[in-house]
Amino acid sequence: MEHVVRRLENKIAIITGGAGSIGKTTAKLFLGQGAKVFLVDLNEASLKEVVEELSSKNVKYSAADVTKPDDVKRYVKEAVNAFGKIDIFFNNAGIEGVVKTTVAYPEEVFDKVIAVNVKGVFLGNKYVLPHMNDGGSIILTSSVAGITGSLNVTAYIASKHAVVGMMRNLALEVAPRNIRVNTINPSPVDNRMMRSLEAGYNPEDAAGMKKAFENSIPLGRYADPVEIAQLVQFLASDESKFITGTTQVIDGGMNA
Numbered sequence: 001m002e003h004v005v006r007r008l009e010n011k012i013a014i015i016t017g018g019a020g021s022i023g024k025t026t027a028k029l030f031l032g033q034g035a036k037v038f039l040v041d042l043n044e045a046s047l048k049e050v051v052e053e054l055s056s057k058n059v060k061y062s063a064a065d066v067t068k069p070d071d072v073k074r075y076v077k078e079a080v081n082a083f084g085k086i087d088i089f090f091n092n093a094g095i096e097g098v099v100k101t102t103v104a105y106p107e108e109v110f111d112k113v114i115a116v117n118v119k120g121v122f123l124g125n126k127y128v129l130p131h132m133n134d135g136g137s138i139i140l141t142s143s144v145a146g147i148t149g150s151l152n153v154t155a156y157i158a159s160k161h162a163v164v165g166m167m168r169n170l171a172l173e174v175a176p177r178n179i180r181v182n183t184i185n186p187s188p189v190d191n192r193m194m195r196s197l198e199a200g201y202n203p204e205d206a207a208g209m210k211k212a213f214e215n216s217i218p219l220g221r222y223a224d225p226v227e228i229a230q231l232v233q234f235l236a237s238d239e240s241k242f243i244t245g246t247t248q249v250i251d252g253g254m255n256a
Contacts, residue, residue, distance in 0.1 A: 006034035007237040012083040014038045014075070016066055016124060017093035019046035021191035022141070024053070026090060026229040031056050033233065035088070038079040040064050042093075066093045066120030069127070076127045086132045088236045091124045092141040096193050097155045099200030110155040117159030118166075125170055134177045139235045140167050142183040144251050152201070164247055171245035180244035182235050187251035188213050190222040218253030 013030050017023040018039030027037045027050070036058040041047045044063035051059050060082040064071040079086060097113040098106070121140055128138075145153070146160035164183055171181040188194050194213070195206070202209035214221055231250050234240055249255060 006032075007233065007239065008088070009034035011035045011087040011236070012038070012079070012085050013088035013090060013236065014040065014079050014086060014128065015090040015092060016040045016120070017141070018061065019043055019050050020092075020193075021225040022189065022228050022232075023090070023092050024050045025225040026092075026232045027054060027059065029226070029229045029233045030088075030236070031058055033237070035236075036083050038062070038075075038082060040066070040075045040093070042066075066124060067115040069123055072120075072123040072127045076131060080131050086128060087136045089124065089128045089132065089136070089138045090141075090232055090236070091121050091128075091138060093120055093124075094141055094159075096196055097153060099152045099197065101152055102154050105154055113155035113159055114162075117156070118162045121163055121166060125166070129174065129179075132179060134179065135241075136179045137236050137240070138170065138174075138179065138181045139232050140181070140183045142167070142185045142247065144185055144187050144249065144254055146183065146185055147247060147249070148255065153197070167247075168245055175244065180235070180240065182240075182244060182246045182248055184228065184231055184235070185247050185249045185251065186223055186228050187217055187254050188222045189225055189228060191225060194222065216254065217251070218256060221252065223250060223252065 008030055013035050015023045015027055019041035030037050039061040042065055047061045051061055062075040062078045064075040094117045095113055097109050140163050142163040143160040145157050146164045167181050167183045198206040198209040
């Protein structure tokens, strides 16, 4: 019988935003490829549901606020204690904020989006890196909103551009350790975040707004979470060992 080589055999991965659709789907793929996975999310009840759904002895979790240094240091310590090392960091937690013009955008919401999407990414990188094996892979979740503009989501746009900047800086910093750092930049994904944005742009006809978004994508549909997870899996694997400092756009042709 032929031995099947799994792409992430014996790799240890931390995934933030682990209770969301992309985080959960990525965890499932990682497990199938031989990895052990440590999930992080703010919502412990949702994390427990995901862990039960994944039903694997190779999954552990920690409820943590990615904007708080003590929480980040704690989840990193718990991951290392659970699995002994870190090979992959999918720094994925993020929020969308609200749909408002710049003039009307609430300062407290702006601050929260920047805290989660920028400071949370920075803190994750800062405290994971000292424990990461040389030759590891860091994948940061940006967006098509990190390489182009969009109406009325100023905090989200600013934060996702910032993620790209942090990625480029970090890729240069850690190249001597052979650690790769890349962003994924998805178009709209068929998940909770897009339901929120659809309703934010058109409260009277969210379904119509979804159709309008889909019409802006040459392939005519949203991405499925598993399609995003497959890209993350590739970037986490040794198949991408000469790819670093890049924005990996997965957008159905939006930026063509």
